[in-house]
Amino acid sequence: MDESLWVAISFVVFVALIWKKAGAALSSMLDSRAAQIRQNLDEAEALRIEAQAELKKYQQLQREATSQAAQILANAEKAALRIEESATAAANAAIKRRKDQAEAKIKSLEAEARQEIRDRAAQLATTAAAELIQENMDQATADKLLKADIEAMKSIN
Numbered sequence: 001m002d003e004s005l006w007v008a009i010s011f012v013v014f015v016a017l018i019w020k021k022a023g024a025a026l027s028s029m030l031d032s033r034a035a036q037i038r039q040n041l042d043e044a045e046a047l048r049i050e051a052q053a054e055l056k057k058y059q060q061l062q063r064e065a066t067s068q069a070a071q072i073l074a075n076a077e078k079a080a081l082r083i084e085e086s087a088t089a090a091a092n093a094a095i096k097r098r099k100d101q102a103e104a105k106i107k108s109l110e111a112e113a114r115q116e117i118r119d120r121a122a123q124l125a126t127t128a129a130a131e132l133i134q135e136n137m138d139q140a141t142a143d144k145l146l147k148a149d150i151e152a153m154k155s156i157n
Helices: 003-136 139-156
Strands: none
């Protein structure tokens, strides 16, 4: 046998031994890498599922918040209408009250004016009657009237 054949056989045996040792190490390294990749994929899937659950939760919260905001807005609009109606009613009541007060004051002033006119008319009539009596009555008639009035007053008491 030739030396090249022995070198070739030795080389093949050497490569087979190395392959056996290195193959096992390479295989375990690839297996551990595959296991790590599988673990990362499982974690990623768990995180994706968790993220979807959180997304659904926040979407539900957003829908609830939107619903609450719409309800608050509707309540605010109703309250504004009630306040407006109340203010309108209060303003109308105040206007009516002031109108009634003004009418009462006008009636009072009219009554005062009528009374003043009556008083002034009575005063003028009394003054005019006194002047007429003074002009048309003599002293004897005045004495006679005075005595009659005194007698009338005595009979009253």
